[in-house]
Amino acid sequence: MITTQTQFRTALLDPSSPPPDGLRNPDGVQATKRFDVYRNNVAVSLTDALETAFPVVNKLVGTDFFRAMAGVYLRAHPPTSPVMMFYGSDMPDFLAAFAPAQSVPYLPDVARLELALRHSYHAADATPMAPDALGQIAPDTLPNVTFTFAPSVHLIASKYPLHSIWWANTHGGEVSKSAQPTLITRPEFDPAVDALTPQQAAVLAALIAGDPLGAALRHGGADFDLGTLLGLLLSRNALISIQT
Amino acid sequence: MLDATRKSLPHTPGVGYKAQHFNDIMADAGPVGWLEIHAENYMGMGGRPLAQLRHLSEKFPFSVHGVGLSIGGEGRLDADHLARLKTLCDWLNPASFSEHLAWSTHDSAFLNDLLPLPYTQATVKRVADHIDEVQSTLGRQMLLENPSSYLAFAESDMSETDFLAEIAARTGCGLLLDVNNVFVSATNLGYSPQEYIDAYPLDHVGEIHLGGHDEDEDETGAPLLIDSHGAHVVDPVWALLGYTLAKSGPKPLLIEWDTDVPEWAVLVEETKRAETALALT
Known part of the structure; x- marks a missing residue:
């Protein structure tokens, strides 16, 4: 059984899809929880990166809301570059369209400000x-x-x-x-x-x-x-x- | 252009550099003889990160350690990212450049983790071709690091040590031996870490990594260690380091601590232990 990186990537970002075939525990059984280590690393590391990048957005909506929102964001907008210092560039537009965040209409502007702070820091x-x-x-x-x-x-x-x-x-x-x-x-x-x-x-x-x-x-x-x-x-x- | 080479990394302890330790390191680095940076954190255009490297490179040799090139990826290497690595290496002129035996990018999505690949002749060729491209673009030899493994691939038909030996022979690259990763993988996949070291091509090692891991279990209750770089190096890993150094001779030894980063004094204590291990070699 050949495990392709397309299957691997799809299963990493979709918690409802089963782990790819061809992954094994040491006893030869199909791996499940062991695959979840990678799934967890991806989701947690990207959520943490967004939390670091948007501290005031996080404070305004609360950490529980923020981390749930980040879970939606990271699946719709996974990083397109390994340079993580600028991850989250789609966040203002995402927040503007994210229905559960409509009660805080200035969130996209705050996200724009926080993105600009990072671009300024590294300019x-x-x-x-x-x-x-x-x-x-x-x-x-x-x-x-x-x-x-x-x-x-x-x-x-x-x-x-x-x-x-x-x-x-x-x-x-x-x-x-x-x-x-x-x-x-x-x-x-x-x-x-x-x-x-x-x-x-x-x-x-x-x-x-x-x-x-x-x-x-x-x-x-x-x-x-x-x-x-x-x-x-x-x-x-x-x-x-x-x-x- | 800076010059952080001093020819090669010294056979002393080094640490993974964190910006919050800048003043401590400039004041008194203790036994730390060199510093390692994650390449991707220094790919901005200016500001404090690059200014700190400018100061530190006057005092320390540097190792540039990439975490995002996706050398094990099925697709082509990201040419833009390779160009950024070249810009950084040409500017800093580090003593060493290293990357991982792993993939992280697929269909232009960067997944921010070091993902595993099966060990077959097909993946040997893919990884070797990518390393050839890296070494010719950067104009320098690179070191390739062994991963932490949590699972195995049914399709693998060669051992990790044979895989690494063949890559080194084909490409002329050196190897970065992460002793904690050996311990984590051996525990998770049920083999002897000492036998892994016995089979490992130690002649190619240009650097050794040490770090901490977390402990968990899989669904059958079997131990599942998770590479975290967020804790002290555990005693069995120090013992495996001693076993390795007795066979390899002294090497540049890096303490990696990337999450829950402690005060500088804690890292100094860890490097003193590494210094002792080197003194016993």
Whole structure:
């Protein structure tokens, strides 16, 4: 009896299917519980990986719910790469469609934030722009400048108070009532998480997309305070160069 | 590019590196003479993991130990993953690269476990072809590690030791002898671990692994040991190490502790025991 890896894989991920033929206990009898060692290793290790990757999602729904949900997720979306640090990239879309999670509508945004934290943590190193580089630009050319952002920078759009939901579940505190798009940067080795106003997020999204400063500012509306946004970006080492 | 080679791994204890031990290791590594990393944990583009390796590689030779290449897979090796391994090895320039006699990827699903394969001439050819591809891509010899087995395949028609000997002869690869895996497999499948060592091609061994396991039973009440890397090395495994070293001579000895990772001081105590075993060789 030839046991193929297709049979093995199918039985590993489907607890209701019998172990493949051709697997033996030492007494020659068809293996069952011994096959379950592999089944258990796969399910537990992938569930653990998801729990490590999404600690705030886990906290928001509770560990029992999370592990049951992870069991569904890992069978629908097994890893496609041995690089497990980024496992779970389908989690936001999965949660958005997962019926038992609909009572917590901001879960997909929290999952996006937690994915971005890991991508930021492992992003390429970059040398930040000198803080005075902007001051050296002639004022009449300022509207034409564009910025290059560090690869660790991520902007998570959200209509929920995302930053304070994340903060309350990692550091404590109250959850805000207003929408909070969230900025992720990496000043050195540990990612930083900052709340933005929707206007700041709109300007920043345009700058990240490569729009010139003058065009990006049109997304901010009247009285937009550019100094506050640039000050935050500079203090977080989020900018690596400026082009005129 | 870094240089973590120092030519080869020294015949001293090493440990599987965990990021939480960085400051302890930099301050006082005790008897630890080299470090091993799981390749897949260092495949990001930058940040703290690679910065820590940059510092540690100034003090220690490194072993890069892959856990995801699926060398025993029925399909082709993942070319993207092999390229990532090459990038890491070219950058770190480790003293050793090793992988497992196992498979983990099938139809593009990575199952995050070291899965078993039958021992036949057909699987010898498949594994040997994959090892040829790894060694030619990386431009270096690799070591192949024996698995922990929980069950046997009806279709196997050769012993694991004959299988490993034939792979080493065909490909020129070295072997990573995991003494805990020998003890686990021998207990689970009902053979003598000493006879396994007697039959094992010890001349090809470039590194020895030691780790802890969990104890369970199968449905008939027979012992079922499970490789966990989450506990102390047990006395019968230390005894099997002594038996092995008496035949093989001194080798680089690694303490693997990957789950429920203890404080650095606990690992140092374990490496002192490994140092004693080497001193008796």
